[in-house]
Amino acid sequence: MDDNRRYEAFVRNRITELREQKGISEHRMSLELGKSGSYIRSITNGISMPSLRELFNIMEYFDLTPTLFFAPMDDPDSLRGIIGNKLLALPDEDLEKVSLFIEWIKNKQDSCSFSALSNSLEWALLVGSP
Numbered sequence: 001m002d003d004n005r006r007y008e009a010f011v012r013n014r015i016t017e018l019r020e021q022k023g024i025s026e027h028r029m030s031l032e033l034g035k036s037g038s039y040i041r042s043i044t045n046g047i048s049m050p051s052l053r054e055l056f057n058i059m060e061y062f063d064l065t066p067t068l069f070f071a072p073m074d075d076p077d078s079l080r081g082i083i084g085n086k087l088l089a090l091p092d093e094d095l096e097k098v099s100l101f102i103e104w105i106k107n108k109q110d111s112c113s114f115s116a117l118s119n120s121l122e123w124a125l126l127v128g129s130p
Helices: 004-022 026-032 037-043 053-061 068-073 079-088 092-107 113-119 119-129
Strands: none
Touching: 004 037, 004 068, 004 079, 026 037, 053 068, 068 079
């Protein structure tokens, strides 16, 4: 029973955290989900819990997969959890740069050197256009 309460608290807190990062009120989020204006408030106040279908809709609203939504649950202070939360705040343009950088890190042992990368289009995208 304690695990159920922990999961419910996590869902409530995670929705609040993501909503605040997005700078959206509970009322606005509720309406944008096609619900009554007090829908999200009733979840975050512990009055109700979303159905599984509605939880998926909430995850989609935040552009998250279930894996990313629940990632901070076990260890929110882990490096992956901290970086994941920082990534959520980035605009798509910056996420593309991060993605390119990650690809470079993954491939650097194969054939990519720093000097080769600095002369490539990827590097120009990574650091931004002058």
